[in-house]
Amino acid sequence: MPIRFPRLALAALLPAMMAVPAPAQEQPRSQQARTDLVLGMRLEPPHLDPTAGAAAAIDEVTYANLFEALTRIDADGKVVPGLAERWTVSGDGLTYRFTLREGARFHDGTAADSADVKFSLDRARAADSVNAQKAYFAAIDSVETPDPRTVVVKLSRPDGLFLFHMGTGDAAIVAPETAAANKQTPVGTGPFRFEGWTAGDRVVLVRNPDYDGPKPALERVTFRFIADPAAQVASLQAGDVDTFPQFDTYEALPQFKDDPRFTVTVGTSEGETILATNNGRKPFDDVRVRRALAHAIDPKMLIDGVLFGNGVAIGSHFPPHRDGYLDLTERYPYDVEKAKTLLAEAGYPDGFETVLKLPPPVYARRSGELIAAMLAEVGVRASIEPMEWAAWLEKVFRGKDYDLTVIAHTEPLDIDIYARPDYYFNYRSERFLALEEELNRTQDAARRKSLYGEQQKLLAEDAVNGFLFMLPVTTVQKAGVEGMWVNRPVQANDATAVRWKP
Amino acid sequence: MLAFLARRLLTLALTAWLATLLIFALLQLVPGDPALLMLGTAARPDTLAALRAQMGLDEPLPLRYLGWLGGLLRGDLGTSVTYARPVAGLVAERMAVTLPLAALALLLSTALAVPLGLLAAARHRRAGDWAVAGFGRLGISVPSFWVGILLILLFSVKLGWFRAGGFPGWGAGAGPALMALLLPAAALAIPEAAILARVTRSALLDALREDYARTARAKGLSGAAVLLRHVLPNALAPVVTVLGLQAAFLVGGAVVVENVFTLPGLGRLLYQAVGQRDLIVVQGIVVILVILVVLANAAVDIAYAALDPRPKVA
Numbered sequence: 001m002p003i004r005f006p007r008l009a010l011a012a013l014l015p016a017m018m019a020v021p022a023p024a025q026e027q028p029r030s031q032q033a034r035t036d037l038v039l040g041m042r043l044e045p046p047h048l049d050p051t052a053g054a055a056a057a058i059d060e061v062t063y064a065n066l067f068e069a070l071t072r073i074d075a076d077g078k079v080v081p082g083l084a085e086r087w088t089v090s091g092d093g094l095t096y097r098f099t100l101r102e103g104a105r106f107h108d109g110t111a112a113d114s115a116d117v118k119f120s121l122d123r124a125r126a127a128d129s130v131n132a133q134k135a136y137f138a139a140i141d142s143v144e145t146p147d148p149r150t151v152v153v154k155l156s157r158p159d160g161l162f163l164f165h166m167g168t169g170d171a172a173i174v175a176p177e178t179a180a181a182n183k184q185t186p187v188g189t190g191p192f193r194f195e196g197w198t199a200g201d202r203v204v205l206v207r208n209p210d211y212d213g214p215k216p217a218l219e220r221v222t223f224r225f226i227a228d229p230a231a232q233v234a235s236l237q238a239g240d241v242d243t244f245p246q247f248d249t250y251e252a253l254p255q256f257k258d259d260p261r262f263t264v265t266v267g268t269s270e271g272e273t274i275l276a277t278n279n280g281r282k283p284f285d286d287v288r289v290r291r292a293l294a295h296a297i298d299p300k301m302l303i304d305g306v307l308f309g310n311g312v313a314i315g316s317h318f319p320p321h322r323d324g325y326l327d328l329t330e331r332y333p334y335d336v337e338k339a340k341t342l343l344a345e346a347g348y349p350d351g352f353e354t355v356l357k358l359p360p361p362v363y364a365r366r367s368g369e370l371i372a373a374m375l376a377e378v379g380v381r382a383s384i385e386p387m388e389w390a391a392w393l394e395k396v397f398r399g400k401d402y403d404l405t406v407i408a409h410t411e412p413l414d415i416d417i418y419a420r421p422d423y424y425f426n427y428r429s430e431r432f433l434a435l436e437e438e439l440n441r442t443q444d445a446a447r448r449k450s451l452y453g454e455q456q457k458l459l460a461e462d463a464v465n466g467f468l469f470m471l472p473v474t475t476v477q478k479a480g481v482e483g484m485w486v487n488r489p490v491q492a493n494d495a496t497a498v499r500w501k502p
Numbered sequence: 503m504l505a506f507l508a509r510r511l512l513t514l515a516l517t518a519w520l521a522t523l524l525i526f527a528l529l530q531l532v533p534g535d536p537a538l539l540m541l542g543t544a545a546r547p548d549t550l551a552a553l554r555a556q557m558g559l560d561e562p563l564p565l566r567y568l569g570w571l572g573g574l575l576r577g578d579l580g581t582s583v584t585y586a587r588p589v590a591g592l593v594a595e596r597m598a599v600t601l602p603l604a605a606l607a608l609l610l611s612t613a614l615a616v617p618l619g620l621l622a623a624a625r626h627r628r629a630g631d632w633a634v635a636g637f638g639r640l641g642i643s644v645p646s647f648w649v650g651i652l653l654i655l656l657f658s659v660k661l662g663w664f665r666a667g668g669f670p671g672w673g674a675g676a677g678p679a680l681m682a683l684l685l686p687a688a689a690l691a692i693p694e695a696a697i698l699a700r701v702t703r704s705a706l707l708d709a710l711r712e713d714y715a716r717t718a719r720a721k722g723l724s725g726a727a728v729l730l731r732h733v734l735p736n737a738l739a740p741v742v743t744v745l746g747l748q749a750a751f752l753v754g755g756a757v758v759v760e761n762v763f764t765l766p767g768l769g770r771l772l773y774q775a776v777g778q779r780d781l782i783v784v785q786g787i788v789v790i791l792v793i794l795v796v797l798a799n800a801a802v803d804i805a806y807a808a809l810d811p812r813p814k815v816a
Contacts (some may be wrong), residue, residue, distance in 0.1 A: 045585040046540070046778060054542025100788075130553040132541040183586045199585070199595060200766020200774075205756050224668060228761045231667050238658040238666035251782065390779045391535025397543060398535075412609045 033500040036220040037481070040235060040244035041492055044225035047183035050169030051124060054132035056410070056491040058248075059169035061203050061223050063492035067174070067188035070098055070117065070151070071167035075262045077322075077489030079163045079411070081111060083173050083189060084151070093158035093443055098110025098151040103212035106175050107193040114145035120173045121153070136165035158441055160448065161204065161413060168490055176434065178193060190495050191216050201225065205495075215484075217499035229362075236262070236476055243477035243484055245493055248362050250308040256476045266310045267473040267486035268321050271408035273363060275371060275466025276396075278403055283352055292342035292462035294332035297371060303469050306366040311383040311469040316456035317415050319470055321487070323445075324452030328460040328467075339378040352377025359392040363471060364406040370404065371466075400424045408471045412489060415455055427464045506807070510800045514793070521792040522574065522785075526567050529781050535559075536583050536779040557583045570785065579786040584778045589786040592771060599669055600760075600767040603683050603690070604752035609689035611698055612745065618695070619702025619741075624729055626707060640695020644648055650689035650762040657685060667764035686763040690756060694748050701744045705737035712736070738809055746802030750795040 043328070045057035050067055064072060072082035084098035104112040123129060125137035141156040155162065165171060179186040186194050191213065192205035203223045207216055224241060226232050229249040235241040236256070245252075256262045275297065283289045299313040312320055315328025343351060354375075358368040365386065372382040382404065396402040402424075409417065417423055419436035432455060439451045460467070473488045483498040537553040538545055554560050561569075573580055579589035622634035658666035664685050670678045709715060710733055718728045757769030768787060775783035 011809045044774070045588060053540050054544060127548070128555075130541070130549060130556060132549070133544050134546055134549045135544065165679055198669070198671050198766065199592065200599075201671075201764065224764070226667065226764045228764070231654070231762050231764055234651070234654045234659055234666040235668075238654070238662065240658075240666050240668065388534070388777060390539050390777065392534075392537055393538045393784070394533045398538060409543075454716075458520070 033501070033502040034224050034480075035218055036214065036222070037218050037243045037495060037498055037500075038222045038224055038240065039495070040224050040226050040232060040241040040247075041081065041319070041493070042225070042227055042232070042246070042248065044227075045203075048186040048194070048197070049174075049182040050172050051120070051174060051179075052130050052132070052183065057242070059207075059491045060493045062172070062186060062188070062190075063169045063490065064190060064494040065192045065205055065221065066186055066190045066194060067169065067172035068104075068281055069167050069169070069171040069173060069191050071163050073164065073167045073412075073490045073492075075485045075487065075489070075494070077487070079167055082167060083117070087163075089163075091169070093160075094155045095189050096153045096155070096162065098153070100149045100151065101212055102149065104189050105192075105210055105212065105356045106178070106189055107187045107208060108175070108178060109210070110175060111148070112173060112175070112189045113148035114151045115148070116175050117151045117173055118143045118145050119176045119179075120171070121190075123174075123179065125170065131170055133165070133168065133170035136168065136170060158443065160440065160443065164412065171490075175458070192221060197242060216496045218495055221495045221498075223493070239478075241497075243475060245473065245475040245477075245484060245488075246488070247474050247476045250306070250310065250362070250474065253310065253476070254475060261479055262476055263479050263481075265473070265475045265477075265484070265486045267488065268312070268319060269408075269410060269471045269473045269488040270319055270412040270414075270490075271410040271471030272314060272317050272319065272414075273367065273406065273408040273468045273471050274317065275468060276402075276405045276407055276425060277465050278400065278424075278426055279428075279464060280400070281403060283346065283348060284403065285383055287422075288342045288346040289348065291332065291385045292339040292378065293375070293380070293466055294463045295335045295339035295342065296380070297374050297466055297468070298334040299329070299468055300334075301374070302367055302370055305370050306363055307469070307472060310472045310474055312472075313469050314467045316460045316467055317409070317418065318452065318456045322373055322413070324449040326453045326456045328456060331460045332463070336377050343378060348379075351381060354380060354382050356382040357392065357402045358386050359396075359397055359405070359407060360387075361407065361408070367406045367468060371404075397424050400426060406468075410491065415452065415462070418455070418459060425464060427462070432458055504630055507804075510803065514796045514800065517796050518789065518793055522571055522789055523567075525785050525788045525792075526570065526726045529784060530563060532779070534779040536781070540584065552751070559583075565585075570782070574789065580782040582775075582780050582783045584775075584783075589783050592783065593768065593786060593790060596766060596768040596771045597645055598672060599683075599765055600679075600753060600756060600769065603756060603760075603765065603767060604749065606680075606683055606687035607690035607694065607752050607756075608749055610687055611695040611748070612693035614691065615698030616702055616741070618699040619706060620729060620734070622699070622703040623706035623710065623733075624725065626710075631703075634703065638696045638700045641693050642700075644693060645758075646689050646693050646756070647758040647762045649692050650686060650759050653685045653689055654762070658792045668760070669765050682763075682765070686756075686759050686765055689759050689762070692751060694752070698741065698744055702737070702741050706733055709733040709737040735809070741807060742805050743802055744807065746798050746805075750798045753791065753794050753798075 004053050041060055043057045045061055047056055048058060048062055050058050050062050068083045070082055070084040071079050074080045083100055083104055085101045087098045089096055106112050107111060121137060121140060121143050124131040125140055139155045139157050139159040141154045144152040153375050174182060175187060191208055191211045193208045195206045197203045205221045207219045226235055228497050232244060232249055233252045240414040253264055257264045277284050277290060279285060303309060303311040308449055313329045315331050318325050356372055358364050368384055372384055375382050396405050409447055416436055418427055435451055435455050439448060475484055480501045482501055485494055537550050537557055539560060541549055541553060582589055582592060584707050585592060599814060618634045624633045627629045654666050664681060669682045672679050705790045715728055715733055718732045756767060760767040760770045772787045
């Protein structure tokens, strides 16, 4: 008897296997261009409210697709009209007057007017706000709504990045009636609206037929969450996924580059990847030690070893594609002897022991291993301690309990973090603070550029952190997909201009 | 039998309660703050405090434990701090993937292992035996996630018969859902089947050496009949034990395979929740897993009692 049971079960299974047709492709490739897109992402967003969380995955689903903010950051990082079709700035830089699009509506059919903007901005800067970028709204003194299409924002101090910040996902305009439920059922004003979320698998957005602006070519965008590197590669090769932006299985890139079925683009992100150094802890409080580390690390080897050549070296905390960039990559050429001399001068002729704490991303773990090997060459014995995100944030970032760590700072134009008191670098420089203060009250573009240059030079001179490379944005997609962003000026997968080649 | 069942139930309740205490206490030791994780590197102290209050993380620990335990007794697992949804709903959604996956894997591995074990025992020290031994050794050495990757490469990338992971949901119909579970179930089943086949084989061989087997043979029964009718039923006890252990493992330990196949199962929810320090979700899942393991063990004990008529359970 016992033997018959499994046989029966197997026999029952076989027809089931045969009966189901093989779903190789959702839609057969016909003459007509496809209007759906399956987009792969490594991480699933915890929820879908960009105004209540820092997880990049939230913006990577919702930004520009589902939610809109007053302004919008385009593929090149420029500030362009969003929900506000135009604006004026007063001469003193304190009053911004936004005019909203006439026919803008939320996905539930209600009008998106100045009251919604006031609600969104006031909510983000309120005492009980849980906005991850509350600082973006800190300069706002008042929000006035003279009429339904006009919003007047008064600042208490000039803020050169205000229009940029008002274009981020954190500044998304939400409606008071639906804001509380946006985490699970987001309601925005964008060209796509939310259709469904199969937790652990995918989020589906569909074209918003009532959108008042230009309609996207795609009718349906499916965001699929695939964490495993091998599974990411397989999903592309099996044709399940059409485009995989921010594909970080770098070792698989050559194979896709050689395959005519796929295109690979390599663009820039805002992620300055650094060997963050605890300037407040011995021996890293000595600038000679920090400079020795800078000489001991060969960024070229890191870029080849970690990113398979797809990256750009940096010499300070500033992206090369931004206005005001200063090339400081030659400041500390790779030089083992020089590093040893500097260490000896600082009183460490035999080097020292240290701990390198590494968060989970691939770039951090692999850079860390190579860096530890390079430091060993100059006598610095770094033991590696891998950490989860939660532990890294708690211990390294908040607790400042670390010597060295590798991390990419992905917020745009974030050189101001070196001016923050109590930031985890433990860096203090009166000169930097003075530069930052002047930068904040300067509107003149040329002067701003030179101030940014001064800041970069100062950080390089002080060798605050090891400046390694810009994290690239590599996208692997089917050859027929057009219109995906190549660069990532903000964390986003803007699908509004994506189409299939006919 | 009734007293036996009652005792099992009492053990189950006690184990479950101890598990809640242990799980809660241990998780408090893990570093990491879900509010900080949610807000990331730009978090300001006032925003963090506001979010912590919203998440209910500012209450004292004993109060949080009692609140959670009270909820458990009422069947309320609490609300996830990251997903802002009831834990019970999240778990139920994921169970709808994990339980069928485990059942399918168990079915496949039994269907594979018992015939293989029978073959090996019947062909003891002959080609069939060696073949099964080879499969056994290979299956034990190969981890299931790697089998999974190979299956994906063959059946999805090369042949295009299956999707390379993902789950359409039961809403899409039983056919597509089962299709999505078949490869991962096979990936789980192959290593399990290897172990099970070896256990089956040695249990059969042991039983074959018993007097009753020789007697049955002397009576004139064919080798196959002796094996199937007399030896197999007596050799099943160790097989069932291993099966029980595997069932428990399959529910809780499928996380790696779920990752490879991007299945929204319980293991992946647990993994994500740990990463996000969504402790209430972790607590809920672990308690459920403990109960499932205890239940699986109880089922094995009861199956023993049923398989072995000698009254040694009293």
